Amino acid sequence: MAERRETSAHAAPGGRELEQDEYRMWEDRTRVFLQPVAAPSILGLFALAGATMMVGAWQADWYGNPTTPLVLFPFVLMFGGLAQFLAGMWSYRAQDGLATALHGTWGAFWLAWGLMWLMISAGVFPIELVPAFGETNAAFGFWFVPLAVITGFCAFAALGRNMMLTLVLAALAAAAGFTAAGFFAGSTWPLRIGGWLFVVSAAIAVYTAAAMMMENTVGRTVMPLFRTRRGKYVPEGPGPSRPLEYRYGQPGVKIGQ
Secondary structure, X not given: OHXXXXXXHHHHHHHHHXXXXXXXXXXXXXXXXXXXXXXXXXXXXXXXXXXXXXXXXXXXXXXXXXXXXXHHHHHHHHHHHHHHHHHHHHXXXXXXXXXXXXXXXXXXXXXXXXXXXXXXXXXXXXXXXXXXXXOOOHHHHHHHXXXXXXXXXXXXXXXXXXXXXXXXXXXXXXXXXXXXXXXXXXXOHHHHHHHHHHHHHHHHHHHHHHHHHHHHHXXXXXXXOOEOOOOOOOOOOOOOOOOOOOOXXXXXXXXXX
C-alpha cells in the first residue's frame, strides 16, 4: 500500500506538467478573430423614439384624425419595426441581454402594428375590429399587457446600467399600461395619458441614443448618461483559472454597450 501511495504521489506532478504542456500547445495553436460591433442601441433607441414619438403624439390628440395611422404605418413599420428589430438581433451579437429584450420586443410590436394598418389599408382587415379611441377593444388592449410587463422588468434591469435608459423604459412601461387600460375600459383619458408618456419616453430615448453616439465618435462623455455600474464583464459560473484570451486584451472589442 505504501508503495502504491508513493507511486501516486510521484505521478501527480508529472501529470500537472503534462497538462500544462498540453495547455501551452493548445494556446499556441488557437487563433482569436476580433470583430468589433458598434453599439446597436444607438440605432435601436432612435428607431424606438421615431415610431413612439409619432404614434404617441397622435394618441395624445396633438394632431391627426382616425385615419392618420394609414399615413404613419409605412414609416413605423420600417423604422420602428424592422430597423429596431435588427438592432435587437445585433444586440444579441454584442452579448447585451437587456438591449436584445428591449429592441426585440418593441421592434416586433411595431412590425405587428404596421402590418395591421397595412391590412386595414388593403381592405383585408375586418372594419369592426379596427382599434378606435373611446371604444372597448380588449383584444387590442392585450397587445400592451406583455409590453408593459416586459418593459417594466427591462427598466428594473437597466438600474444596473444607467439612469437615462431606466427613465426611458419606466416611461415606456407606464405608457403601455395606460394604453392597455384605455382599450380595456373603452375610455379616452388613459389613452391620452399613455400618449403623453410615449412622447416623454421618446424624448429621453433621443437624448440617450445621442449621448451614446457622441461618446462613440468623440471618445469621451459629452452628454452624461448617469451610469450606475462601472467595471469589466464577468461571465457567470466558475471558469478556468487561465481563461483563453488574447494576451494583451481585445482592442475595439467589449461586452455589451
